[in-house]
Amino acid sequence: MIRIGLTGGIGAGKSTVARTFVDRGAYLIDSDVIAREVVAPGTEGLAALIEAFGTDIVAEDGSLDRPALAARAFVDDEQRAVLNAITHPLVGARTWELLTAAPADAVVVQDIPLLVENGLAPMFNLVVIVYADTETRIARLAEHRGMAPADARARIAAQATDEQRRAVADVWLDNSGDPAALAEAAAVVWDERLIPFAANVTAQRIAPSRYEIVESDPSWPDQARRLAARLRLVAGAEAIGVDHVGSTAVPGLAAKDVIDLQVTVARPDDLDAVSARLVEAGFPATGYTSDEPHGDVVDPAAWIKRGHGSADPGRPANVHVRVDGAANQTFALQFRDFLIAEAQVRSEYEAVKRAAARTGEREAYLAVKEPWFAATYPRVREWAALTGWSAPAT
Structure with missing residues (x-):
């Protein structure tokens, strides 16, 4: 298989790229989905969080109250470290389970919001970055998530910079315009780069280069x-x-x-x-x-x-x-x-x-x-x- 790291800043539109890849046959591993899965009601992850941060982090329906957890876990580096020590091993173990279950010739796309921040780029055969300018992202976060502009700016400022993302990007997809254009560009990447790449790996074949x-x-x-x-x-x-x-x-x-x-x-x-x-x-x-x-x-x-x-x-x-x-x-x-x-x-x-x-x-x-x-x-x-x-x- 080949592993593709997919990331981008909040509001950049990487979900559009993920959907395009999945529609064309990708095996998707979504880190956000896994992060919710490992702390769902009845899991050892939720039990560990309750033990560490108290019962106030549980909503009435028994699920994790994420804002309440954030209020307790993000007060300082020590509490954040406690949170990470609980959730990161669980996310890693579940990710590994999904990887081992993937077909041997799969194109595995791992959607990881903090791929750049956590220094994970070298783990992948290819890194795809989805980009949109800051003002476009702020407008999208307000429209689709009801996020206040100040909160959106703070979230963007806390993530990797555009320069840091460019440094690890093998593919740079600009989503500052029409989302349909982004889906089309992603389809071209899939058809013209990812599928031939996977076929070459399976056949142990070197991609040809021009003597020019x-x-x-x-x-x-x-x-x-x-x-x-x-x-x-x-x-x-x-x-x-x-x-x-x-x-x-x-x-x-x-x-x-x-x-x-x-x-x-x-x-x-x-x-x-x-x-x-x-x-x-x-x-x-x-x-x-x-x-x-x-x-x-x-x-x-x-x-x-x-x-x-x-x-x-x-x-x-x-x-x-x-x-x-x-x-x-x-x-x-x-x-x-x-x-x-x-x-x-x-x-x-x-x-x-x-x-x-x-x-x-x-x-x-x-x-x-x-x-x-x-x-x-x-x-x-x-x-x-x-x-x-x-x-x-x-």
């Missing part, structure tokens, strides 16, 4: 950071670092629109364990287990790796799992920093890549690039020695 050079995209570093956060989570303890490498890591350099990331492991014996986890997380294996040796380092053991690509058609990526201190692991970092430092070499490399891209095919592309890499390897090593280069902290 495009101008530098200032959003590449942010996209790399999102992918790197996921890779750190899924790679496990054997991975000691994840770095953005390759052309998209060099500001201003034209490149293929493919993010390259290097996952560093401590030992060669760790390669296969990390590789297996990446496959499960939506990064199918390429089958490449070594890089082309360069320079005077001829020992094949210095160039071993595990290659992976992204199954997401909306974000092509290459993932290189390499051993700490190996020739290929070090060269990837040195070459990136060399290009950043040397404008003339950037221009030279860009010209080589444009010539290679005109072939339109992978093998022909590499046949043009590899001789230049071989010739450049000693230059990179010399530059690193002269500048006292050291590997960046991971």
